[in-house]
Amino acid sequence: MLWLITGGIGCGKSEFAHELALTVGREGIRLSCPPFPEGRTRTKHRDVDNEPHFPWTYTDADETLANKLNAINMESNIFRADRRVIVMDSLSGWLRGLYEQIQEDTPEADNRIDRAWQEVLAAILSFEGKMIVITEEISAGLSMSLREQGYAYRLAAANRRLLEASTTLYRMTAGMATEVKGYRLKRGTLVDENIYTDR
Template sequence: MLWLVTGGVGSGKSAFAERWAAAHGREAIKLACPAWPNGNGRFEDEIAVSAENAKAANWTTAPADHGLAERLRRINLRSNPFRASSRVVVVDSLSGWLRREVEETRKLFPRAEAPSPPRRGRRRKPVETEEVFLRRAALLEKALGEVVEELLSFDGSRIVVTEEAAAGLADDPWERWYVRQLAYANRRLGEASDGIHRLSFGIATEIKGTRIRERGTNRDENLYPNRG
């Protein structure tokens, strides 16, 4: 089973994902990271599980860092297959992980100096050439693709927390890249998901799911075709 939990920043996605995992599995694994790479959040704070949810399931926590795809692969391969149905893996969050990876990837290559001469008394500001940007973006796109593939091929229940990509008049090419790639990853996971919940003001709304209605009526959904 694959579930997505989406919504805006601070909408209650993480708390809902924890409660969902505690209600649907006897064993839960939380892979988490701060929502903002340069903020005050720490891995230790983000991967902590609330006491209420910890009572409902046996939780294991780990950071969703650069090795997220490999960590998902190890969990999948080393876990007991007979316990897969009772295990839930929570990735919180894909959007936060991608933000952090963008910041880390931008540091891999030195920036070039500005081609235009600076004004007297001012230092040249480093700029990012198109070639450097494309090299960085290709590396990060590969890393994101590996995470998505591991989530899609994972054996067992998993909950992916993510944000709905949105942008205005973005001058930064990295912001445009982030929005485009996150939206693409969300669509791939959403198409394969069994359920999607959107959080607004701490209230969850189901926007995709399997509902069972009485056979032979004109109100049935998903599992049985309408016969009216």
């Protein structure tokens, strides 16, 4: 089961993901990376001592992220997978970090970025347990470099794929969550969605 949380930078996505995790699981693994790779601190976490009923494990969402997700997926038994929720914070920050690692502006570098990116998306989409993915909505200015355009289009395409696979999409605005896709909402699609049937 996949929940998607999107919104702008600093709008409260991480805090909301934490609260959501407490309602859908009994233990959590938080895979975190900084929103920006250069000189920013990682997301601050709550004091785990305040939540003895909900144990957290924290680890970095680094270059081995796809392997970590696959390992968690493969090593989970059905009971554990139902109790545990994975929080990926954040997909957009991880992609920024990937661009920071691969600085060359060559077709081969672009292929390396794409391969690593597709591995992470495949690991998320094939995950069989509960997962909350935090990402950002892309906004573009008038003058973006080719690298910035590549980042924007990759993330936007990934957000669309994750939306189709997710149970619920929340959009955060100034600390308030709005349910955009969920059990109470329906889009005009040709197939049954959630609890509503097509007419």
